[in-house]
Amino acid sequence: MSYKIALVQMAMTADLDANLRAASDRIRAAANSGAALVCLPELFRSQYFAQREDAALFDLAEPVPGPTTEALGDLAREVGVVVIAPIFERRARGLYHNTAVIIDADGTIAGMYRKMHIPDDPAYYEKFYFAPGDLGFRAFDTRVGRVGVLVCWDQWYPEGARLTALQGADVLLYPTAIGWHPHEKAAQGFTQREAWRTVQRAHAIANGVYVAAVNRVGHERSDPASPGIEFWGSSFLADPLGAIVAEGPVDEEAVVLGEIRAERIEEVRRGWPFLRDRRIDAYGGISSRFLDPA
Numbered sequence: 001m002s003y004k005i006a007l008v009q010m011a012m013t014a015d016l017d018a019n020l021r022a023a024s025d026r027i028r029a030a031a032n033s034g035a036a037l038v039c040l041p042e043l044f045r046s047q048y049f050a051q052r053e054d055a056a057l058f059d060l061a062e063p064v065p066g067p068t069t070e071a072l073g074d075l076a077r078e079v080g081v082v083v084i085a086p087i088f089e090r091r092a093r094g095l096y097h098n099t100a101v102i103i104d105a106d107g108t109i110a111g112m113y114r115k116m117h118i119p120d121d122p123a124y125y126e127k128f129y130f131a132p133g134d135l136g137f138r139a140f141d142t143r144v145g146r147v148g149v150l151v152c153w154d155q156w157y158p159e160g161a162r163l164t165a166l167q168g169a170d171v172l173l174y175p176t177a178i179g180w181h182p183h184e185k186a187a188q189g190f191t192q193r194e195a196w197r198t199v200q201r202a203h204a205i206a207n208g209v210y211v212a213a214v215n216r217v218g219h220e221r222s223d224p225a226s227p228g229i230e231f232w233g234s235s236f237l238a239d240p241l242g243a244i245v246a247e248g249p250v251d252e253e254a255v256v257l258g259e260i261r262a263e264r265i266e267e268v269r270r271g272w273p274f275l276r277d278r279r280i281d282a283y284g285g286i287s288s289r290f291l292d293p294a
Helices: 016-032 055-060 067-079 152-156 158-165 182-207 262-271
Strands: 002-009 035-039 082-092 095-103 109-114 139-142 145-149 171-175 210-214 217-220 229-232 236-238 244-247 254-261
Touching: 002 016, 002 210, 002 236, 016 035, 016 067, 016 254, 035 171, 067 082, 067 095, 082 109, 082 145, 082 171, 095 145, 109 139, 152 171, 152 182, 158 171, 158 182, 171 182, 182 210, 182 229, 182 236, 236 254, 244 254, 254 262
Parallel strands: 002 035, 035 082, 145 171, 171 210
Antiparallel strands: 002 254, 082 095, 095 109, 139 145, 210 236, 217 229, 236 244
């Protein structure tokens, strides 16, 4: 089995409805190009608001089901594609998550994933907004097969990739909002972006799966006085040997098309049987925060 996947690399505006319309237009274009699975960037309905701590920004959150999932559910059913819709979830009064909703090609919600690893860094103040996910690492059955979804900061953790792959996912999708602090770009920008690419390619290799990273583009400022974040795009699809088979530009919007081939997963895993050779009897320490010397 094989199918096309589309990674929607977008620039966001301050207009939530305009962002939804733009995402919908790109989903429709991807479907017209033969895509069966379309993934949007992290928190695509708005600009990246976690650059500052402001309680008024909780008003951006919405429930599941809610306006975004209903609109994209209708669109998914109309064009017959699976859609990964990352939203700011309002779970209850005062309780919010950074969530990716998996909408199947018939428009129904196949499941959702709540971001497990929550960063707290300069201009990435997500712990102020998001409770850590409590649904665990999951794979979901969809019309195209079994897919795994994680979100942004999760992409640095091999544990999450492994646990999702062990549930039979053929592809790990990482909706993302990552970029450069402008004052760091000249000295560290290349190294930072390459580290981001390398760790996700490693997840593909170690687990024998496809990995898709879907980022935004554009220079966003939380207020005019701040330096903001320059999102570095570079959305890509890596195959089970870590080869980049499709990639978007650094600074332009794009719908990046690639192909998921189940036979390629089988081929790679037969040659590099990492799942066969795992020592599951010897990994007890992985659940410890740190293994202090005896």
